[in-house]
Amino acid sequence: MNTLLSPEVKFWLNFFHPVLMWILLGVSIYALYLGIQWRRARTAEGEKKKELLKGRYNVKHYQVGSVILALMVLGAIGAMAVTYINNGKLFVGPHLLAGLGMTGMIAISASLSPFMQKGQDWARYTHIVLNATILALFSWQAVSGVQIVQRIITKQ
Template identity: 70%
Template sequence: MNMELSPSVKYWLNFIHPVLMWALLLLSIYAAYLGLQVQRTRHAQGEQKKELIKGKYNVKHYQIGSILLGLMVAGAIAAMAVTYINNGKLFFGSHLLAGLGMTSLIAFSASLSPFMQKGANWARMTHILLNFVLLGLFTWQAITGVQIVQKILTQA
């Protein structure tokens, strides 16, 4: 059975990953904001703490983080699959390596959740550090990804 995709389908598949990743970058910035609100809530006192608790930032941060984890891992795998389908190989370079690193970082960061829920401050600090590194890498990935998309567009 031949499962060859049409050239137009192959072409448009190239843009799923970049669009998804830009959306996830924006969602990551929102997750960082929510995480900072969780920290503010944790350190607040009195009326300010009561007011911040109403925002349920911890629940929102956890839910957005879960969505990010799933979509980022799926997006990374899908990008490699599309690249392989369209080119018969993966292009070994900084974009691929950073993307694989990001996938590892988000998985490791999420795996710290049970420890944070039990109050382990080392896990909380590690989670924050990993996520700031991840956000920095993600921003760099977005820039190099635009360069890749521009190359695809000029080859069309």
């Protein structure tokens, strides 16, 4: 594929996705914390509940989760675009397939929000299982992504 991008720009584009994903991994851990706090607030009673509700963990969890959803989808699309621009093809392997699976899972997880807001426990448990799976895959992706970055650097 012939693009108008200089070799330097094409090289540095390789690092946008890994940096974004490492940031999103950290933000995802923060979203987990907010989700746990919101669960504590929902199940608490009395003064403890009043105190926890002041933290507005539900609103923060929803907002952070929305940002994660948007950036993960855009990051996955961007990574595939950069790979194609630089190589003329995608490399179908565990990293790509796990990333696509995570992208689908996070969309499903976010789509459960209306059901959770109506108190549906099945939606909450599905949301938790999906997000735990995503976080586990995300951790593995971080390691395999570093290996990919090392190969890119070695080729230069």
